[in-house]
Amino acid sequence: MSGFMIRRLIQALLVLLTMSALVFVAVFAIGDPLALLVDPQADRHDIARVRAGLGLDQPWWVQYARFVGAMAHGDLGRSFVHGEPAIRLVLERMPATLELAVAALLIALLVGVPLGLWVGLQPRSWSARLIDALSLLGFSLPTFWVGMMFIMLFGVWLGWLPTGGRGETTLWLGIPLSIGSLDGWRHLLLPALTLALFKCSLLLRLTASATREALRQDYVRFARARGLHPARIVFVHVFKNILIPIVTVSGLEFGSLIAFAVVTETVFAWPGMGKLLIEAIGQLDRPVVVAYLLVTVTLFVTINLVVDLLYALLDPRVRLRSRP
Structure with a gap:
């Protein structure tokens, strides 16, 4: 187990380093943030002074080397626009994004898994x-x-629900939640x-497919031959075994919910990390984008690690070895 954890931590550091390089180069190439930050009427001396103050007067590889050195100390740079540490801006928006992602995943699980189980058990109905x-x-x-x-149906026509924003929040352990x-x-x-x-929809089809596959297994046929109650067969023998793919896919999809909530947060003006990213891209705020x-x-890496550990707990046949 310890060897597995060490390998995953090393992989995580390599992924972060590679990702930071790719993102830094890509953001460096999309444009000059001074075009948005400096008054168009400013002379070249003022522009040069601002450029030097932001560290943009050096080649990109020098800027990246400085960035990596600062990242090793937990510093991801300061926002060009807000003048605050970029990591602080991102972490301030993280609770809103995590809350939205958790709520979406719970809805998907509570709706998709039962319906998928029904479709798998009664495919011809x-x-x-x-x-x-x-x-x-x-x-x-x-x-x-x-x-x-x-928004059109429930917010404009029916007027049942608000169309944007986060609404009133309360502090739970110092974290604002809706x-x-x-x-x-x-x-x-x-x-x-x-x-x-x-x-x-994804969990529904996955559950249905896994249920149909489980019903064809020998242990289910043996349970039926023993005369066990159908409910016991479903919830003990079938559902317990289909939990493995459900947990695996749910964990991975939770990461994608966090990463790809950008569109939803933009449409509903939800003040999460995704909305902050869109604003930072529009303003060419490189430190915020990279952070x-x-x-x-x-x-993503943390969620994948947790999924691997849960997979081993759900399936005793899986062993986390110190060597591949």
């Missing part, structure tokens, strides 16, 4: 065929379009449903 057909909508409809339709108030829940519901639609992507990669 009319209800299962209808559910399976409707699940295609989750794969087909673009997220931004779904969000706008939700789930502590009714107004916060009303603001959270639409973006969470929008973000959960694709994941719900966001490094934080996202770190979350």
Whole structure:
């Protein structure tokens, strides 16, 4: 186990270093932030002074070397626009993004897994065929379009739910969360449903496929031959075994919910990391863009590690060895 953890930590550091280099070069190439930060009427001496103050007068490899050296001390640079540490800006927005991603994943699990289990157990029923057909909508409809339709229907026409913002928040262990108030829940519901639609369809089809596969296994046939109650067969023998792919895919999809919540946060003006990223890209705020992507990669690596550990706990046949 210790060898496995050490290998994963080394892999995580290599991924972070590689990602930081790729992102830094890409952001360096997209444009000059001084075009947005400096008054167009400023003379070349003022521009040169601002450029030197931001450290942009050096070649990109020198800037990157300085960035890596500062990153080793936990410093990801200061925002060109806000003048604050970039990592602080990203971490301040992280609770909003994590809250939205957790809510979307819970909705996807609570809806997709039971429906997928039903489709897998009753594949020829009319209800299962209808559910399976409707699940295609989750794969087909673009997220931004779904969000706008939700806004039009529930926010504009019916007036049931707010169309943007995070609403009232309450502090839980010093972290502002929307789930502590009714107004916060009303603001959270639409973006969470929008973000959960694709994941719900994915989990539904995964669960249905895994259920059909489990029903063909010998241990299920043996359980039926012993005369066990159908409910016991489903929830003890079938559901316990299909949990492995569900947990694995859910963990990976949770990471993608965090990383790709950008569109949903933009449509609903949700003040998370994704909205901050869009603003930073528009303002060519390089430190914030790099900090966001490094934080996202770190979350991905951490989630993958947790999924690997859960996989080993759910399936005793899996062993985490110190050597590959």
